[in-house]
Amino acid sequence: MSAFTATEPSAVAADNISLYRAIWRWHFFAGLLVIPFLLNLAITGSIYLFKDQIADTFYAHRHIVADTGSTLPPQKIVDAALAAMPGAKATSYREAAAGDRSAMVTVSKAGQSTLVYVNPHNGEVLGSVGSKQEFSWVVKRIHSLEYFGTWTNRIIEIVGGFALMLVVTGIYLWWPRRQTGGVLTVRGTPSRRVFWRDLHAVTGAIAGILIFFLAFTGMPWSGYWGANVNAWLTANDLGTPAAVWDDVPKSTKVTQDVVSRAGWIVENAPVPLSNTASVQSARPIGLNEAVNIMHGLGMIAGADLAIPTNETGVYTASHYFGDLGKERTVHIDQYSGKPLVDISFDQYPALGKAIEWGINVHQGQEWGLFNQLLMLATCLAIILSCITAVMMWWKRRPTGRLGVPPMPPQRSVYIGLWLIAIVFGAAFPLTGFAIVVMLLLDQTILRFVPPLKRFFS
Template identity: 90%
Template sequence: MSAFTATEPSAVAADNISLYRAIWRWHFFAGLLVIPFLLNLAITGSIYLFKDQIADTFYAHRHIVADTGATLPPQKIVDATLAAMPGAKATSYREAAAGNRSALVTVSTAGQSTLVYVNPHNGEVLGSVGSRQEFGWVVKRIHSLEYFGTWTNRIIEIVGGFALMLVVTGIYLWWPRRQTGGVLTVRGTPSRRVFWRDLHAVTGAIAGIVIFFLAFTGMPWSGYWGANVNAWLTSNDLGYPAALWDKVPKSTKVTQDIVNRPGWIVENAPVPLSDAATTSQPIGLDKAVEIARGLGLAPGFSVALPAGETGVFTASIFPADLSKERTVHIDQYSGKPLIDLSFDQYPALGKAIEWGINVHQGQEWGLFNQLLMLATCIAIILSCITAVMMWWKRRPAGRLGVPPMPPQRSVYIGLWLIAIVFGAAFPLTGLAIVAMLLIDQTILRFVPPLKRFFS
């Protein structure tokens, strides 16, 4: 009994050291891989948070007009746009959100989409920009790396999963273990490694929950995970209420094909068809806008124009106030609302995801939300910088300085279980973790030059 009692503390201590080293090593590898991408996410995310203020400042000539009272009918605004854009075809119209704001007409020319800003009071064209050159669009696509292609967007999906893992493992490494500093205080000066270690740990501990929230709520936009989750929610009646489409004919198009910036929950919702067999004449844009206003859509809504004889008018708005989120498909002949979908009709899980996305974009609580997300982005940047600094100060000359493998290799069983859990939740991240573990346990262990360089 005495021998057992004497050896137990050392065994527990060895296991704790092994677990700490294993998690530290994994945290290091994950950070090494994702720091450049996290910096991109934080910097572009900070800019995107204030895209509206930036647009109104640097592109005021397109967005701001003098409020002179009455506005032109929507069709006259579209006609003025087409007169200034010979050969173009109008695809959507967005009414001015207020008397001092411009209207927006989207036109298509030779397969290229262009946004045209128009003074709603006199029909003057204020300026135009390609849909894929618009400031907010470019920043958002660089943020997700979708700007550079599908495979780069998949990298960001992997990074999002690693960011979740970094927060969890970082909290474990930060957790107080009898030390007096580095918990909520920073020791030393910038010339010492402990200063950067403590600043990294304290920053992560304070901002960790919000960083985790940002990483998780960003995942719905990912190409693989987000698309599959969206499809799963819909098939299980947890996304948009699919039953609304049971009694209307559906086209092969989905909402994101015709709406510039749809809500995430409804982006794959089908677009219904107008009854082309009727003898009625199309109601026209002016009447469609009048119907949308009568249904109570918030000012500033957009109307996608019918594409062909069976197309519909689609009035939609996705504002910061989620309670006003709305999508209405209107038969182009009868003017009947075929589908009228509002935020209140989403299932609870669908509402929660939309709310998370809204907070992620800094839209839920006005300026406070923007500043909170900005502070989180700054914390991510600071975490990246401090990670690089403390690594630089501890690395051996000519080597990478990866934390040593744990004394007890059995702890890797736990890491494999974590990899399986992450793989089930985020498949691309799980595959990356498996690849990382395999490289760590094979190539880096048995190839002497690499083992020496990474040590």
């Protein structure tokens, strides 16, 4: 009995040390891989939060006009844009959100899409920019690395999963273990490693929940996970209410193909077709009437309106910015003017509402300036966490080596890491696959190839 009681504490202590080292080692590995990408996400995300303020400051000549009272009919505004782009065809119209704002017409020519800004009071063309050169479009695509291709966007999806894991493992490493410093206080000075360690730990502990929130709410945009979750929600009637399309013919296009801004829940929902039986017996209602119908349905100023591009196309009115309660998408028959599909935020299932709310907060659109500043603070916390991680590593690294934390004394704790890989693999397949690859490399190549083992040690 005495022998048992004498060895038990040391065995428990050894297990705890092994678990701590295993998690520390993989926290280090994950951070090593994702720091450059997290910095990109945080910096571009900070910029995107204030895209409207930036546009009004640096591109005021396109966005701000003098409010002189009455405005031109929508068709005249579109005609003015087309006159400035000979041979082009109008594909969408965004009316002015207020008297001092410009209207925007999207035109297409030779497969290229251009945004044309027009003064709604006098029809003056204020400027134009390619849709893929517009400031917020470029920032958002660099943010997701979609700007550089599909495979880089998949990297960001993996990084998002790793960010979630970094928060969870970071909280474990931070958790107080009889120490007083480095929990909510920072010890030492910038010349000492403990300063950077404590600053890293305290920053993560305070902002961890918000960082986790940002990472998780960014996942719906990911090309693989997000697309599959969207499809699964729709198939199980947990996303877009499928019943609203029961009585209308559907095209092969989806909502994001025809509007520049659409809610995540409806972006892959099918676009209905206008009543083709009316093609011979009725004339199109025209843009002016479509805008009047849009207003009559309660769509607020500043909404987008996609213009039909063929005989079976529809007008698609979409409002997706600011107050979630006003998020709405309406498809209008171009001949009868009848709303074929009218779906608003209130119609989303509970899970769909939760995802849209998370996305809205992620983008800083839910509570105005407070939301923007809260997400900015989170982005700055991510940047600080990356900088402190690099400084902490730099001060402890051995000369000429990477300085990876040592493997734990008891290799059995890696069973737990395999379980983590399985959990993350089930939730986020690309991240789970990356974890499995890292585990295999760590337990084979880095363990048995002497030059690599020395370099990483």
